[in-house]
Amino acid sequence: MPTTNGDVAVLAEDLRRSFGAVEAVRSVDLAVRAGEIYGFLGPNGAGKSTCVRMLCTLLAPSGGRAAVGGFDVVRDVEAVRLRIGVALQDAALDAKLTGRELLGVQGRLYGMSRKQIAARIESFGDLVDVAALDRRIGTYSGGMRRRLDLAAALMHDPRILFLDEPTTGLDPVSRMRVWEEVRRMNREDGMTIFLTTQYLEEADALADRVGIIDGGRIVAEGTPDELKRRIGVDVIVARVEGDPAAAATVVESLDGIASVAVHGDELDIATADGAAAVGRVAVALAAAGLHASQLTLRRPTLDDVFLEVTGERLS
């Protein structure tokens, strides 16, 4: 029996997992709504994969509980497994089979008929290289493997998809293909997608909501915009010819400037409204005889958010 409201696709309450003395996941609470793309962002060793493995019934939690598709991941393993598709961090493939054979095994284990399997493989045209499907997987490039692994996860048309770092190691073209596929499945099929990543731009580009995990705990959560708004300011980056310290003094005296930081010959100028301030900064510097060779306006990024909540830069 479903244990939670059907609107919540993935639920974790005080979810914990230790390996001996290592507390990989300390206490994770999260709720992913049906139809949402949830981005789980964190550095190496943060506990992302451990969370995913617990949510997809591969790893027993040491404490707390989790439900996927409304079913408890420990007590209703069968029901959870029928509803999820999983692409783990390391592609889980058999090098000796061909791509088509592997997808065939996958389809049959999920009760699909021969015809359904053939049609499904056909529909993967954009994702996998059809020409390579009859070659042994051992001969595939890393990118082809990842995309085949994703296809295997999608074979049975799951309602909820777990992707553990789906684009790590992919070239930009392959990454775009995966991003497009993720967006399409979410938009057209209403698939709920739980995705981990170490790439800020990936979380920013794909996720409706982002949870930042560090040291086994969620340290911040919200939409990418909400998170960036937490920083609250725009950043003007000015490169000056002349004494940067003098330039900083000039800029600090202007109205509406929150702070100025000097990095070499660059000033990072924080301000509530960058667009309004950038002209005044240029004029003031010119008047002081300190020419700004370059002035750029930067919105806060998830990297800035990450820096604020963890005290470290991610990228």
Next chain:
Amino acid sequence: MTAASAPPTARSAGFLADLSTLAGRAIRLMLRDLEGVIPAMIVPVFFFAVNVGSLQDQFERAAPGFDYKAFQIPVAVIFAVTGVSRASNLVIDIQQGYFDRLTIAPIRRVSLLLGLMIADLVLVMALTVPVLLMGFIAGVGFASGPLGVLAFIVLAGCWGLAFTGFPYAIALRTGSPAAVNSSFILFFPFAFLTTTFAPKEALTGWLGAVATYNPVTYLLEGLRSLVSSGWDAAALGRAALAVLAVGAVSQLLAHAVLRGRLTSGRR
């Protein structure tokens, strides 16, 4: 009802369908990797040639009418089939993560091992055939007739299957290819502390005592009865019991280790 709580499009295919899918894959990989079977072919031929060559005259002179070749054919078959398993493929599956993918499929836990074992049984029975042919060429006849040949193959196959639990347990416990490869050593006490070279009456002292408790003694007795003396229900019954006993121990062990691995979620 929302997307997440809607019934899934996937369904479980059913136990038998899962077994046939998994066994089909295992057999396909086996056919793709036939050179892996070659040692299992050479070892029995080697043992047969050496044992017959060195001991035939001695035994046949001591007991006129005793057919030492017929006596040795079951030994060759046991050397061909024991320890043949997909356990090293299982280690590879674990290492390449494919085992995880199979684990989260909606299948029963036992299917993960049974699928492989069905492939083992097919291979083991197939391995019996060339060894028997070698015997026929060497002039060994079957006292129990063609049906006896079939019974012989089935009994040998069941023994091969019974023994596979040990390498699978080692594979699941260690995840190490080296450990699985050396699991053959386990077979040595079974194989040599018994009537491999000489009939039971000729074994004396501690070897005779150990052989009495070695299930392979009764397996060999059953197989030999089919070759040399026709249908002997008592001998076949003891052989079947010996296979069942070893099979129960090894399979329970393998499934216990599998359960342990899956519940601890070891990688």
